[in-house]
Amino acid sequence: MASEAVLKYLMDTNRPYSCADVTVNLRGAYTKNAIQKALDALSESGKIKCKLYGKQKVYAALQLENLEENTDTxxxxxxxxxxxxxxxxxxxxxxxxxxxxxxxxxxPTNDMTKTQIEDIKISTDKLEKKLNYLRSTTEVISAGEKKTLLGEHEKSLKEYRKRKRISSEMLEAVLEGCPKSKKSFIEELCLETDEMVNFKLKTV
CATH class of the missing domain: 1.20.5 (Single alpha-helices involved in coiled-coils or other helix-helix interfaces)
Incomplete structure (x- = not known):
């Protein structure tokens, strides 16, 4: 009978098919009408499952272990x-x-940062040596030279304070959305503050 053949086919393949698919796959052993009647009968008896996708009905067999419960997946x-x-x-x-x-x-990478720090240290050492020399020397300089030096010092001092303020503002802005403390965050980024390296501004 068509019902037995259709059920066996669905059980063996264990895949969902439409009526047209089953008719073609059974190679014309039964007419499309006979296949449709068999599918409807099997669906009503609970041996197979029917799902509606748009206007098309798709049928799939319920395997033996699911026949008793017959629950929808x-x-x-x-x-x-x-x-x-x-x-x-x-x-x-x-x-x-x-x-x-x-x-x-x-x-910047760690290597780049380390290089920049070394360059700054070298530059700072040179400037400190020059400053110490100028402080200790008895050589008299002209008023114009002194004014120029003081102007450069004031300019450098303003630039230092500006950069320190910007760095501090950036750090505070990042910490607003960071659960870590300021100290642990600075340590994680391998940053050094003026206080950590005992840096103090020297006034002239």
């Missing part, structure tokens, strides 16, 4: 919705990670 639309939500969450996480990575790549 989770709807495919629900699965798709759940997976889509998970995908959107992962996309959001990926976007944040990419932004964080971009910031890291744009920041």
């Amino acid at each position: 989770e709807d495919y639309d629900t699965k798709i919705s759940r997976v889509t939500n998970i995908l959107n969450e992962k996309k959001g996480e990926l976007k944040k990670s990419e932004a964080y990575l971009k910031n890291l790549l744009s920041a």
Whole structure:
């Protein structure tokens, strides 16, 4: 009978098919009308499951271990919705990670920072030696030279204070959204403050 052949086919393949699919796959052993009647009868008896997708009916066999319970599995639309939500969450996480990575790549590397620090130390040592020499020397300089030196010193002092203020503001802005303390954050970035290296401005 058509019902037995259709049920066996669905059980063996364990895949969902439409009436047209079953008719073609049974190679014309039964007419399309006979196949449709068999599918409807099997569906009503609970031996197979019928799902409606738009205007098309799709049938799938219930395997032996599920015949007693005959409970509906989770709807495919629900699965798709759940997976889509998970995908959107992962996309959001990926976007944040990419932004964080971009910031890291744009920041100077440890080697670059160490080189800059060494250059600044060398420059500072030279300037301190020159300043100590100028303080200890008895050589008299002209009023014009003294004015120029004082002007350069004042200019450097203003630039130092400006950069220190900007650095402090940047650090405070970052710490607003950071759960870490200021001390631990500075240690993690391997930063050195004036207080940490006992740097003090020398007035002239």
